[in-house]
Amino acid sequence: MNTAQDIRRVAVLGATGSIGASALDVIARHPQQLQACVLAAGSNVDALLDLCRIHRPAHAVIADPALFTRLRDGLREAGLGTEAHAGANALDTLAAGDACDTVVAAIVGAAGLSSTLAAARAGKRLLLANKESLVLAGELLTREAAAAGAEIIPIDSEHNAIFQCLRSRDARVEAGVRRIILTASGGPFRGRSRAELETVTPAQAVAHPKWSMGPKISVDSATLMNKGLEVIEAHHLFGVPGARIDVLVHPQSLVHSLVEFIDGSTLAQLGLPDMRTTLAVGLGWPRRIESGVAGLDLLRQGRLDFEAPDLDAFPCLRLAWQAMEAGGSAPAILNAANEVAVSAFLQGRTGFLSIPALVEHALSTLPHAAADTLDTLLAADARARQITETAIARLPHA
Known part of the structure; x- marks a missing residue:
């Protein structure tokens, strides 16, 4: 039987977003092992209150201080013992404090940087879904995490796949790793020449062939900048120079990434595109826990294709490599x-x-x-x- 000490206490930062929803879904499946102790949102008080009624965290944080009274009164009216907080400083304090031992960093954009760094400096297990933390501040974050003994587990599918293949973040040549290979869907314009991209419209660029995403990330997928940003993230997460990071276009998006070893072996991680898998890896590691995601039926999925990215038609990927090297x-x-x-x-x-x-x-x-x-x-x-x-x-x- 699990004791209170065995329960992983989780702070979900960005609780009202899609990654937050997936994290809370996995947490709710394991009440004897996982507990949502801190829930944080930007400005959606009503959604945050709904989540508090379901998950009953010890703390709730709204980023906008003007909404503190609504959050506090809403918690009281619901008869909850959840303590209300507001503002960036409160978020940083909770991420670094005793209220949690694990932080799901899923706040979008630069707004998520400070709390991510606070969790890293406090030596927490950090389930990292905030891309900007690594793209803007990768050197700083990984240095602070190493100094404090924080454990970073990436949550986006490509880097989580590499983490799973390595069973760690150790991608040194001394550890037997030759290179890591990120996969890319290729976006809606895969196969088009640079000249054919001249007249592309915003409506065409946001029509991703595989997923329904926000307009900004859809355009990044169309330009391959999203993959370029992931190359930079991989460089910081796994300590790998650009010469040992490759990108393969894989339109089926079932192979999430690969690791090639010095003995000639290549390991790949495959699965359906569902963030609950990667979150379950982060929350349960080194154990495997149920995520609610079905297994992959390869017979039903059919063929798997791979091709090289076209850096002439999609120079954003090349620019990202250059920025990483600089x-x-x-x-x-x-x-x-x-x-x-x-x-x-x-x-x-x-x-x-x-x-x-x-x-x-x-x-x-x-x-x-x-x-x-x-x-x-x-x-x-x-x-x-x-x-x-x-x-x-x-x-x-x-």
Whole structure:
């Protein structure tokens, strides 16, 4: 029989989002092993209150301080003993404190950076779904985590696949690893030439062939920038230089990534595209626990195809590799310029092929600083956004 000491106490940061929902689904399947102790949301008080009624956490946090009273009163009216908190400082304190031993970092964007770093510095098990933590601050985060003995388990499917194949984050040559291979769906424009991409519309770019995603990540998938950002993440997570990271286009999206070893073996992780699998890995590791996801029926799925990415038609992947090699603030510049360029494309202010051109402009114009503090990285982010907005305003069709 499990004792209270055996129960993993989990903080779900970004509880009202899709990853938060998946995490809470897995947690609810294992009441003797897992407990949601902290739930945090940005501004959706009603959704957060609904989750508190179901999961009865000890603490609930709303990022917007103006909504604290609504959260506190709503918890009281529901007859819950959950303590209400508001603001970024409260979130950081709870992520680092005794309320939890495990943190699901699923707050989107730079807003999730501070609490992720707080959890890492406190030596927590960190289930990392916040892409910006590694793209903007990968050097800083991994250094702080190593110093505090924090355990990072990546939750996005590609890096979780590599983690599973390695049974760790140790991808050193000394550990027998030759290279890691990330897979990419290829997006909606796989096989098209650069010339054919000239007239792509926002509606076409967000129509992903496999998944229904938000517009920004759908465009990143269409340009292959999403895979470029994942290359940077893999570099930091597994300590692997760019020369030992490859990308393969795999349109079926069933092989999530592969690891090649020095003895000639290649291990791949396959599965249905459902985040509950990766979250179950993070929550149960090193044990396997039930996730609610069905097994993969390969006979029903049929063939598996692989091809090389076209870096001429999709230069964002090449730019990401360059930013990774440059290091320091270069990945932060890449990420910020891309966000502004994608937003302008979605608004019809610039063309599809202008996205990589604007990113390249920011990377070549701005100096690359050392990635030693979060303030330095956020300053680089702000400068990249400013210079990209200025470049868009100067475009002939802007």
